[in-house]
Amino acid sequence: MGRKTEREKAFKLLYEMGIKKEEEIEFLQPYLMREGLMEGYVKDVLTLYFSHRDDIMDKIQKSSKRWDVSRMIKLDLTILKLAVTEMMYYDDIPVAVAINEAVSLSKKYSGEDSYKFINGILKQITIDQKEEKVELSNDSNA
DSSP states (O other): OOHHHHHHHHHHHHHHHHHTTOOSGGGHHHHHHHHTOSSSHHHHHHHHHHHTHHHHHHHHHHHOTTOOGGGSOHHHHHHHHHHHHHHHHOTTSOHHHHHHHHHHHHHHHSOTTHHHHHHHHHHHHHHHHHHHHHHHHHHHHO
16 A cells, blocks of 8 residues: 555544544554554554644644634544644655645545645644744754
8 A cells, every 4th residue: 555545544544533533542443453554654643643632733723823723624624633743753754745645635535725725734834843943943052
């Protein structure tokens, strides 16, 4: 199974868990077992998401200046969760690839203009992360 297919599978599982309100790490294993995904990217990315969910959700909230995450379309929010996990915790996935794949998922599964919303938030997260790195660099030089 290629990374694109695995990413789509991870998106579907994360969305299903969210709809069923079982978005906690302790609920993950039955979903993975059902799909035969007890190892590999899908398990890894979902485990990373659940392990760092508060930080990921904080990044999404801060970067979506006019939208509270509770008001976001569930499909869009799920795509953002997956993309931000890749952007923050996968060194082997370039940020541009994570953004492009998120846009691709949104075009396939979400509303007509959702890809613009998702692209905008992910670009803002990229800008915010660069600014944070500059601030940390300046603080350590002081």
